[in-house]
Amino acid sequence: MKQEYTITVYTEDRVGMVGRLANIFSRRKINIEYLNTAPSEVQGIHRFTIVIVETHEAVQKLVRQIEKQVDVLKAYFHTEEEIIWQEMGMYKVPSESITEKVKVERLLHEYGARAIAIRKDYIVFEATGHKEEIDRLVKFFEPYGLIEFVRGARVAIIKKSSGFHEKVKEFERKQPAENFEINTIPVDQSVFSL
Amino acid sequence: MSLEVQETETKKEAAAETRNVTGSEAILEIFLKEGVEVLFGYPGGAIMPLYDVLYHYNDPLRHILVRHEQCSVHAAQGYATVSGKTGVVLATSGPGATNLVTGLADAMIDSTPIVCLTGQVFAPLLGTDAFQETDIINITSPITKWSYQITDAEEIPAVLSKAFYIARSGRPGPVLIDITKNAQVQKFDFAYEKCDHIRSYRPKPVVRKEYVEEAAKLINSAQKPLVVFGQGVILGNAEEEFKKFIEKGDLPAAWTVLGLSALHSDHPLNVGMLGMHGNYAPNVLTNECDVLIAVGMRFDDRVTGRLDKYAKQAKVIHLDIDPAEIDKNVKADVPVWGDCKETLPMLTQLIEERKHSEWLQQFEELAKQEDEICIRKELYPETEILSMGEVIRIMNDITGGDAVIVTDVGQHQMVACRYAKFTKSKSNVTSGGLGTMGFGLPAAIGAKLGAPEREVIAVVGDGGIQMTIQELGTIMQNQIGVKILVLNNHYLGMVRQWQELFMERRYSFTDIESPDFVKLADSYNIPGARVETRDNLKAELEKMLNHKGSYLLEVKVGRENNVFPMVPQGCSVSEIRLS
Numbered sequence: 001m002k003q004e005y006t007i008t009v010y011t012e013d014r015v016g017m018v019g020r021l022a023n024i025f026s027r028r029k030i031n032i033e034y035l036n037t038a039p040s041e042v043q044g045i046h047r048f049t050i051v052i053v054e055t056h057e058a059v060q061k062l063v064r065q066i067e068k069q070v071d072v073l074k075a076y077f078h079t080e081e082e083i084i085w086q087e088m089g090m091y092k093v094p095s096e097s098i099t100e101k102v103k104v105e106r107l108l109h110e111y112g113a114r115a116i117a118i119r120k121d122y123i124v125f126e127a128t129g130h131k132e133e134i135d136r137l138v139k140f141f142e143p144y145g146l147i148e149f150v151r152g153a154r155v156a157i158i159k160k161s162s163g164f165h166e167k168v169k170e171f172e173r174k175q176p177a178e179n180f181e182i183n184t185i186p187v188d189q190s191v192f193s194l
Numbered sequence: 195m196s197l198e199v200q201e202t203e204t205k206k207e208a209a210a211e212t213r214n215v216t217g218s219e220a221i222l223e224i225f226l227k228e229g230v231e232v233l234f235g236y237p238g239g240a241i242m243p244l245y246d247v248l249y250h251y252n253d254p255l256r257h258i259l260v261r262h263e264q265c266s267v268h269a270a271q272g273y274a275t276v277s278g279k280t281g282v283v284l285a286t287s288g289p290g291a292t293n294l295v296t297g298l299a300d301a302m303i304d305s306t307p308i309v310c311l312t313g314q315v316f317a318p319l320l321g322t323d324a325f326q327e328t329d330i331i332n333i334t335s336p337i338t339k340w341s342y343q344i345t346d347a348e349e350i351p352a353v354l355s356k357a358f359y360i361a362r363s364g365r366p367g368p369v370l371i372d373i374t375k376n377a378q379v380q381k382f383d384f385a386y387e388k389c390d391h392i393r394s395y396r397p398k399p400v401v402r403k404e405y406v407e408e409a410a411k412l413i414n415s416a417q418k419p420l421v422v423f424g425q426g427v428i429l430g431n432a433e434e435e436f437k438k439f440i441e442k443g444d445l446p447a448a449w450t451v452l453g454l455s456a457l458h459s460d461h462p463l464n465v466g467m468l469g470m471h472g473n474y475a476p477n478v479l480t481n482e483c484d485v486l487i488a489v490g491m492r493f494d495d496r497v498t499g500r501l502d503k504y505a506k507q508a509k510v511i512h513l514d515i516d517p518a519e520i521d522k523n524v525k526a527d528v529p530v531w532g533d534c535k536e537t538l539p540m541l542t543q544l545i546e547e548r549k550h551s552e553w554l555q556q557f558e559e560l561a562k563q564e565d566e567i568c569i570r571k572e573l574y575p576e577t578e579i580l581s582m583g584e585v586i587r588i589m590n591d592i593t594g595g596d597a598v599i600v601t602d603v604g605q606h607q608m609v610a611c612r613y614a615k616f617t618k619s620k621s622n623v624t625s626g627g628l629g630t631m632g633f634g635l636p637a638a639i640g641a642k643l644g645a646p647e648r649e650v651i652a653v654v655g656d657g658g659i660q661m662t663i664q665e666l667g668t669i670m671q672n673q674i675g676v677k678i679l680v681l682n683n684h685y686l687g688m689v690r691q692w693q694e695l696f697m698e699r700r701y702s703f704t705d706i707e708s709p710d711f712v713k714l715a716d717s718y719n720i721p722g723a724r725v726e727t728r729d730n731l732k733a734e735l736e737k738m739l740n741h742k743g744s745y746l747l748e749v750k751v752g753r754e755n756n757v758f759p760m761v762p763q764g765c766s767v768s769e770i771r772l773s
Contacts, residue, residue, distance in 0.1 A: 016331060016332070016341075019332055023336045061518070061522060064520075064522075065518050067518070068517075070340040070394065070395045071340075071394050072394060073393065073394045171394065172393045174390070
């Protein structure tokens with residue numbers, strides 16, 4: 001059964017990483033729903049968050065192919081239940097219609113939105129939440145002449161993760177510890193327990 | 195709290211000795227330190243500074259000027275396969291680099307250790323569509339194990355040491371390093387240290403003992419075990435370990451095309467070739483065995499036939515160095531990831547000494563059927579028409595199985611793999627995964643350079659040889675003593691066979707005319723002969739093999755002979771046809 005999986009990849013900060021990773025998906029004709037890439041908490045290491053809709057079997061094979069890349073330190077995949085995730089939306093709406101017709105306070109309160117720029121002719125709101133919440137606000141703004149909308153790619157915190165600092169130190173050792181394995185299959189899918 | 199973690203590999207202290215040299219000099223010094231002896235390449239604008247320095251290095255480093263860049267990779271592949279060393283390729287930017295693509299794809303899918311260096315336009319010109327600029331890093335991204343673009347000479351030592359380490363460690367593969375022209379001429383303080391660790395890369399996974407134990411238990415309980423092995427045994431230098439393993443367990447062992455030569459052809463437990471044109475017994479009995487032990491092979495579709503009917507009754511043990519291969523095509527009940535050089539002895543220690551006489555008897559019986567229905571006809575044809583099989587049989591008689599056999603792709607490849615005898619490992623060079631026509635001739639050049647003391651025979655078809663026939667020039671100029679055996683059926687034989695069997699004999703563009711190969715070879719100063727009848731076949735083969743230096747022998751074989759047995763596409767391995 002296909003469902004949404006969030007793939008987390010830690011890579012070296014190298015030119016061309018996005019392309020190398022994207023190739024792994026595109027050659028199998030798998031569409032990437034969301035892609036976020038940014039420096040991680042560890043200097044020199046980037047963290048990718050990739051969301052796809054696939055079967056468990058397919059995503060497991062993909063993650064092994066990702067981990068096979070020389071510049072990839074580690075890759076994980078999780079279902080929605082195993083992560084805390086957020087998306088972000090920014091909405092540019094005409095000041096006039098929104099201030100005249102909407103109780104902005106209510107909007108901010110009910111949708112958890114924030115006004116981050118207020119100009120004479122437009123206001124930019126920002127909201128974070130799950131996809132449905134971001135979409136709900138789009139629907140809300142549409143009648144008032146939504147000028148522009150942008151959605152930020154999903155970011156996710158892995159519930160069972162204990163961070164990457166210690167992991168990197170293990171990677172730096174030439175001889176991996178007895179119980180240390182990489183490039184292997186998460187037996188029970190729990191993170192960092194390999 | 196400091197979040198900084200130093201990347202050790204790039205920040206190594208410079209070794210004691212530093213010298214101020216150009217990027218090009220540094221590259222060639224690194225080649226020497228990495229034990230490179232032969233380079234295959236073709237010069238051009240963007241790689242000229244390197245070639246200029248190479249002029250002074252032509253003594254320790256032998257450069258072979260090929261006639262097309264694709265062939266430089268194939269030659270490097272032949273060199274790497276027989277020698278176990280890393281093949282090195284030089285090419286220029288633009289068309290020089292794009293011509294490498296087929297070779298790189300071939301090396302990637304067949305796990306051949308290759309380091310390719312391509313020239314690139316000056317760094318400030320990148321992205322301007324400069325003359326002979328092409329984005330070779332991105333073009334080759336899916337077909338390289340690793341790639342990197344050097345724009346500053348300071349990067350050369352660290353990047354090249356990584357390139358060699360990555361190419362030959364773990365599951366080997368091709369690495370491409372693109373180097374801009376400015377970096378080749380730039381002077382810098384050069385020091386070199388070999389790379390033996392990259393934090394984001396583990397060449398082999400840690401062996402998990404519990405799985406080895408689990409595997410041994412399964413093997414000990416098996417009544418009908420079958421071992422299927424591939425190139426992993428050869429790449430891991432684990433031929434001896436493998437032999438001990440199968441001998442202790444009395445395990446019949448069948449090989450993939452790339453696993454060929456890892457086990458002596460006449461070993462009593464060698465039950466033959468797997469897959470589409472493999473032997474009858476191992477294919478049929480794949481679907482009868484109770485434990486299938488895969489060693490260093492990747493369950494290619496040409497090996498498995500229809501996957502949903504492949505060894506469904508069997509418990510599968512999969513030994514592989516590449517964890518991504520586990521469960522990729524065939525689900526493993528027991529994954530034994532790791533280098534088989536390590537895992538095989540561990541397994542051997544844990545398995546019981548067993549005899550499987552009845553089970554082995556089944557292989558013999560099926561082999562007898564195959565022999566009666568197809569092998570005898572192929573090796574000892576009753577008609578006047580020459581068969582490819584009999585040519586290979588006589589060749590075996592003369593070489594005693596000691597030669598390196600390099601094949602191209604097609605019918606002759608399957609026949610050669612089926613019937614050529616091997617007594618030594620690393621003796622079979624072929625394009626297995628990619629099926630690259632034109633591979634044979636250039637790969638044979640590399641193989642001869644990788645094993646100069648050995649007889650190297652390129653067995654090629656009339657179609658394939660014409661794809662890279664310009665390499666006769668390379669053979670001539672460098673006096674490379676390869677023997678070229680052209681099995682000419684005046685067809686693109688394998689495609690024609692499919693057209694005959696599955697497309698009602700519509701021979702759509704498979705009838706191919708050839709030049710006079712003997713005359714052509716002669717114009718390259720390569721002596722040769724043609725055989726059209728059986729009476730002088732043996733004598734001509736002997737003449738070729740006794741000849742010092744290169745030689746071309748063309749044998750006119752039956753036009754519409756087919757390769758059997760055959761697992762038709764979409765069929766299960768047990769539905770293999772004998773005729």
